[in-house]
Amino acid sequence: MLLRHTPKEINERSAVTINPAKTCQPIGAMYAALGIHGCLPHSHGSQGCCAYHRSALTRHYKEPVSAATSSFTEGSSVFGGQANLLQAINNIFTVYNPEVIAVHTTCLSETIGDDLNQIFDKAHKEGTVPPGKTLVGAATPSYVGSHVTGFSNMVKAMADLAEPVGKKNGKVNVIPGWVEPSDMEEIKRLAKMVGAEITLFPDTSGVLNGPLSGEYSMFPQGGVTVAELKGCGDAIGTLALGEWCSADAARLLDTKYKVPCKILDMPFGLKATDRFIDALRIISGTVVPEEITYERGQMVDLISDMHQYFYHKKVAIYGDPDQLIAMTEFLVSIDMCPIHVVTGTPGKRFEKRIKELTADMPFEVNVRAKGDMFLLHQWIKNEPVDLLMGNTYGKYIARDEDIPFIRWGFPILDRQGHQYFPTVGYKGGLRMLEKILNALLDRKDRDDPEEKFELVL
Numbered sequence: 001m002l003l004r005h006t007p008k009e010i011n012e013r014s015a016v017t018i019n020p021a022k023t024c025q026p027i028g029a030m031y032a033a034l035g036i037h038g039c040l041p042h043s044h045g046s047q048g049c050c051a052y053h054r055s056a057l058t059r060h061y062k063e064p065v066s067a068a069t070s071s072f073t074e075g076s077s078v079f080g081g082q083a084n085l086l087q088a089i090n091n092i093f094t095v096y097n098p099e100v101i102a103v104h105t106t107c108l109s110e111t112i113g114d115d116l117n118q119i120f121d122k123a124h125k126e127g128t129v130p131p132g133k134t135l136v137g138a139a140t141p142s143y144v145g146s147h148v149t150g151f152s153n154m155v156k157a158m159a160d161l162a163e164p165v166g167k168k169n170g171k172v173n174v175i176p177g178w179v180e181p182s183d184m185e186e187i188k189r190l191a192k193m194v195g196a197e198i199t200l201f202p203d204t205s206g207v208l209n210g211p212l213s214g215e216y217s218m219f220p221q222g223g224v225t226v227a228e229l230k231g232c233g234d235a236i237g238t239l240a241l242g243e244w245c246s247a248d249a250a251r252l253l254d255t256k257y258k259v260p261c262k263i264l265d266m267p268f269g270l271k272a273t274d275r276f277i278d279a280l281r282i283i284s285g286t287v288v289p290e291e292i293t294y295e296r297g298q299m300v301d302l303i304s305d306m307h308q309y310f311y312h313k314k315v316a317i318y319g320d321p322d323q324l325i326a327m328t329e330f331l332v333s334i335d336m337c338p339i340h341v342v343t344g345t346p347g348k349r350f351e352k353r354i355k356e357l358t359a360d361m362p363f364e365v366n367v368r369a370k371g372d373m374f375l376l377h378q379w380i381k382n383e384p385v386d387l388l389m390g391n392t393y394g395k396y397i398a399r400d401e402d403i404p405f406i407r408w409g410f411p412i413l414d415r416q417g418h419q420y421f422p423t424v425g426y427k428g429g430l431r432m433l434e435k436i437l438n439a440l441l442d443r444k445d446r447d448d449p450e451e452k453f454e455l456v457l
């Protein structure tokens with residue numbers, strides 16, 4: 001009963017957030033940067049920010065996350081952090097020798113007004129960037145947006161590394177958005193099956209879900225290379241999976257280098273995966289192989305077998321906009337009813353999209369962008385649900401209200417496996433269906449009276 005003080009009565013609030021459904025911009029920028037091969041993320045701010053961001057990622061991915069910091073003190077907080085960043089760039093290339101340093105700002109350096117491009121120019125002029133090494137930077141003030149905004153800003157900066165030679169290379173850029181390393185692996189597997197040659201960025205597979213080999217490597221095998229990013233401007237097209245996380249980067253490549261882009265939803269569930277596979281097929285001029293049709297058929301089979309248990313079950317979901325939009329469509333497509341949907345990330349388009357997706361549902365949806373977990377809990381108290389889906393922070397609500405709970409999204413701090421098993425694509429859909437079904441049937445087994453306690457379901 002940790003949240004027993006949450007009142008049922010809802011008063012509109014404009015000046016206070018209680019238990020936010022988001023975290024801060026640099027965490028997203030740091031995660032995106034880890035998807036570049038040989039990259040050391042760098043936090044331009046005070047040590048506390050960097051320590052928090054690293055630990056948040058380490059706790060979710062269960063892997064050591066390395067990042068450097070400009071270590072602001074009183075002097076840099078007043079006069080700016082240029083000297084610290086120049087020193088840091090020199091130290092990092094000298095001591096750790098990464099291929100890339102990906103710098104993101106913090107609230108403090110943004111408030112001072114530090115200009116990363118100007119500092120990078122100075123570093124190049126002073127010769128502290130060795131030949132062949134790269135600096136990439138993103139402004140990530142955490143008093144606007146959320147971790148999703150920070151992720152998007154860093155991905156856009158990655159796209160801006162493109163250096164087209166003017167001859168199409170036949171590849172398709174795929175920008176996966178903030179998904180697990182396992183999801184990135186799955187997207188690459190599907191693209192390979194379709195016969196599309198892709199550049200996936202960022203790509204944290206093999207970085208944050210690598211094997212335990214007994215040998216420490218500061219820079220694991222995975223990640224998109226700078227050479228691949230430079231080639232993005234010569235791609236035949238870009239597929240951006242998610243408006244919030246990926247569209248800005250795709251539009252930059254479109255407007256700057258005439259690489260046509262298509263903005264899709266994240267491929268969660270049957271419909272969104274169908275659209276992704278179809279777009280990949282069209283853009284790369286290939287055909288969908290039998291193996292993919294087979295996997296799709298398996299998912300359809302499971303849905304039809306288990307539909308009776310999904311039918312009209314009420315769900316509350318919270319998390320990030322791109323994930324929630326795709327998951328809402330997925331749940332509605334299997335006749336479940338997501339009646340409470342909350343993201344901490346701002347954006348009115350989110351509410352409009354969720355309302356469109358749930359228009360034919362038998363229940364009215366409560367949806368809020370820039371909402372918080374407190375509001376979600378109040379909604380649940382007023383209209384109870386059969387299932388709660390979201391990150392670890394929902395466990396308090398699940399326990400208080402005695403609701404079956406599926407961990408999904410970021411961060412998951414108290415369970416493992418999410419970095420190894422995909423939730424995108426048809427295989428990922430099968431896994432999500434199994435998780436939903438097990439949560440509902442475990443509850444049924446717990447609550448059924450003895451005369452209804454069945455061996456076969």
Ligand code: SF4
Pocket residue numbers: 024025026045048049052106107108142143
């Ligand atoms: S909100 Fe700002 S000050 Fe706080 S950890 Fe994030 S970047 Fe640092």
